Amino acid sequence: MTKKKPHHHGNLRAALLEAGLELLHDGGLENLSMRKLASKAGVSHAAPAHHFANQTALHSGLMTEGYKMFTVAMQSEIKLAPNDPREIILAAGRGYLTFTQENEGLFNLMFGGTPRDHDDAELNKASEEAYNVLREICVPIVKGEGGSEANELMIWSLIHGLARLVLHSKRDTINAEKSFETWRLILPPLEFAT
Amino acid sequence: MTKKKPHHHGNLRAALLEAGLELLHDGGLENLSMRKLASKAGVSHAAPAHHFANQTALHSGLMTEGYKMFTVAMQSEIKLAPNDPREIILAAGRGYLTFTQENEGLFNLMFGGTPRDHDDAELNKASEEAYNVLREICVPIVKGEGGSEANELMIWSLIHGLARLVLHSKRDTINAEKSFETWRLILPPLEFAT
DNA sequence: AATAATAACTTGACAGTGTCAATATCAATG
DNA sequence: CATTGATATTGACACTGTCAAGTTATTATT
Numbered sequence: 302m303t304k305k306k307p308h309h310h311g312n313l314r315a316a317l318l319e320a321g322l323e324l325l326h327d328g329g330l331e332n333l334s335m336r337k338l339a340s341k342a343g344v345s346h347a348a349p350a351h352h353f354a355n356q357t358a359l360h361s362g363l364m365t366e367g368y369k370m371f372t373v374a375m376q377s378e379i380k381l382a383p384n385d386p387r388e389i390i391l392a393a394g395r396g397y398l399t400f401t402q403e404n405e406g407l408f409n410l411m412f413g414g415t416p417r418d419h420d421d422a423e424l425n426k427a428s429e430e431a432y433n434v435l436r437e438i439c440v441p442i443v444k445g446e447g448g449s450e451a452n453e454l455m456i457w458s459l460i461h462g463l464a465r466l467v468l469h470s471k472r473d474t475i476n477a478e479k480s481f482e483t484w485r486l487i488l489p490p491l492e493f494a495t
Numbered sequence: 496m497t498k499k500k501p502h503h504h505g506n507l508r509a510a511l512l513e514a515g516l517e518l519l520h521d522g523g524l525e526n527l528s529m530r531k532l533a534s535k536a537g538v539s540h541a542a543p544a545h546h547f548a549n550q551t552a553l554h555s556g557l558m559t560e561g562y563k564m565f566t567v568a569m570q571s572e573i574k575l576a577p578n579d580p581r582e583i584i585l586a587a588g589r590g591y592l593t594f595t596q597e598n599e600g601l602f603n604l605m606f607g608g609t610p611r612d613h614d615d616a617e618l619n620k621a622s623e624e625a626y627n628v629l630r631e632i633c634v635p636i637v638k639g640e641g642g643s644e645a646n647e648l649m650i651w652s653l654i655h656g657l658a659r660l661v662l663h664s665k666r667d668t669i670n671a672e673k674s675f676e677t678w679r680l681i682l683p684p685l686e687f688a689t
Numbered sequence: 690a691a692t693a694a695t696a697a698c699t700t701g702a703c704a705g706t707g708t709c710a711a712t713a714t715c716a717a718t719g
Numbered sequence: 720c721a722t723t724g725a726t727a728t729t730g731a732c733a734c735t736g737t738c739a740a741g742t743t744a745t746t747a748t749t
Binding site: 528529530540541544549550 | 705706707708709
Binding site for chain 1: 603641652654
């Protein structure tokens with residue numbers, strides 16, 4: 302039996318991801334660097350290279366964590382919602398908004414155009430799972446000309462766009478506190494199958 | 496009469512912005528740097544500092560150009576549209592999508608969470624003008640519970656979200672070529688005042 | 690158990706980055 | 720013509736990601 306005990310403090314990879322999330326949370330995307338990461342985890346500046354081939358790989362790893370948190374945020378709001386298809390969609394949106402507002406830096410990393418490793422299996426799995434949450438809450442919507450895909454895209458675009466705009470104009474138009482209400486207001490009428 | 500002939504090649508500031516847009520167009524946000532910018536404009540690495548106090552100021556300048564292009568892209572599509580409120584909204588969206596797909600790097604800079612100078616008067620003016628285009632095309636929509644602001648936010652979120660998702664999954668779900676059709680499909684039914 | 694092999698980490702170097710201070714040069718004004 | 724102020728250059732600094740080489744710790748082999 303092979304005991305995997307990498308000779309640092311258990312699992313450096315996890316510690317690095319943790320440190321990265323912390324940096325993002327503190328100072329946003331601009332505050333994230335491999336060397337700070339390493340320093341925060343208490344290792345030398347080149348240590349991360351053994352767990353993340355390059356910066357893109359590290360970013361992909363952090364995105365993976367982001368999608369997981371994302372999925373959880375939506376699901377836990379859905380659990381609290383009354384058993385009504387529209388209420389469930391509204392709840393998922395609240396989860397989305399909560400996540401983006403509590404993790405602005407990570408959100409920017411995930412959806413700001415930062416290059417990612419498209420062959421990262423974990424990342425692809427995590428993002429797919431997040432998309433599946435969305436897919437499920439859209440099932441009850443009656444299909445129109447564009448089929449269920451158009452419904453999903455409509456909901457996804459709407460909530461993603463709102464989340465971005467809320468972050469984008471924290472000081473202006475859209476009040477972050479009232480973003481839940483705004484979400485309820487802009488979600489168009491939907492027809493559900495009975 | 497004062498001939499303003501700064502002793503380089505006319506107007507370095509404009510040349511720097513041009514070079515910046517080119518860098519963004521070629522290699523995306525990751526390809527943009529002040530030193531490349533300077534080199535591309537044929538000046539020393541510290542020359543830009545006299546026209547842009549720091550990187551944020553440069554970014555703000557590029558964003559300003561982006562919003563201007565943005566406004567033009569929407570307006571020129573609107574001009575071609577039949578005089579029907581829904582068709583006009585669809586046209587503006589096509590302009591939005593065209594801009595984002597032809598200027599991915601600039602779009603990422605504008606909406607990827609990159610810090611900006613919130614006191615930059617030109618930037619604020621340019622972004623406001625872009626928002627005004629949106630506001631105008633939403634005027635014919637009958638106001639609901641959220642007033643006209645909710646209508647604007649709905650359209651804005653929807654098209655912005657779609658644009659991001661199209662860029663985000665160029666290779667996957669959403670076909671960039673068919674993004675116009677997708678936009679038509681996900682725009683919900685709207686009620687217009689007669 | 691001793692030794693070899695492999696993985697994890699460190700150290701040092703390199704080119705590239707934004708920014709600042711000091712210097713030089715040009716354009717226009719007195 | 721001399722002064723002045725804006726404009727650009729040069730050089731330095733700390734910081735970044737990445738690579739090569741060396742060191743240490745863990746695992747595997749004989």
